Amino acid sequence: MSAAVAQYAALSRRSLLTMVRQPRAIIPPILFPLMFMALSSAAFDRTTQLPGFPESESFLQFLICATIVQGALFASIAAASDVAHDIEDGFFDRLIASPVARTSILAGRVMGSLVFGFVQAWFYLVVGSAFGLTVEGGFIGMIGVTLVAAMFAAGVASLASAFAIRTGSSEAVLGAFPLLFSLMFISGNFFPRTLMDGWFKTAATINPLTHMVEGMRAQVIGGLDLGEWLSAFSIALGFFVVGLVLATAALRGRLAAN
Secondary structure (H helix, E strand, O other): OHHHHHHHHHHHHHHHHHHHHOHHHHHHHHHHHHHHHHHHHHHOHHHHHOOOOOOOOOHHHHHHHHHHHHHHHHHHHHHHHHHHHHHHHOHHHHHHHOOOOHHHHHHHHHHHHHHHHHHHHHHHHHHHHHOOOOOOOHHHHHHHHHHHHHHHHHHHHHHHHHHHHHHOOHHHHHHHHHHHHHHHHOOOOOOOHHHOOHHHHHHHHHOHHHHHHHHHHHHHHOOOOHHHHHHHHHHHHHHHHHHHHHHHHHHHHHHHHO
């Protein structure tokens, strides 16, 4: 048992160090959502005065959770790309040949994304607070938001890793990213559903990311709400479970092929 734990810990640590040592794996996932948050907060701040807009102090307060989820999505895709890169350069085969638990190969990447997503969420909250962000749920609400973000990051990493293991191509993983990223914009993440109409409102309502972000947002603009938080965390957990099942199946298929 101790040997298995050490293997999981070592590969998780490797995943985090790989991300830290590669600027392309850290800078874009952090800066792009941050820039989008700054521009959107300045451009759309007066929209909070529209009738039907959720009561919030600023558009920044409304947007912060969508920014956190956006950052987690970026970072998790980068981690999955590293899985495909390990296959391309032969390191994956060396891991298989070594006496390590096969599931630790996948778990290392997923845990790395989970930890990075948690830290990244706190970074956005701290930066937002420096520019006037108020989290009505207080410190407990912030913990709740970051836990959902971490679970979502692990879920996306699992889904993307399944695709990476199937294809063995980092280019294919990055090429598929826009398909997943588009879900962010066909949602209520950047604008409230109460002000939507037509097919877009229907699509946003169906999109699970809408309900996850709304559950997180409730902790920020309305105060602690256990029901909303459980809804958000359940959706993030659903991404993780589905991704883990698919990634495990993909890993078994590649091991059988080898």
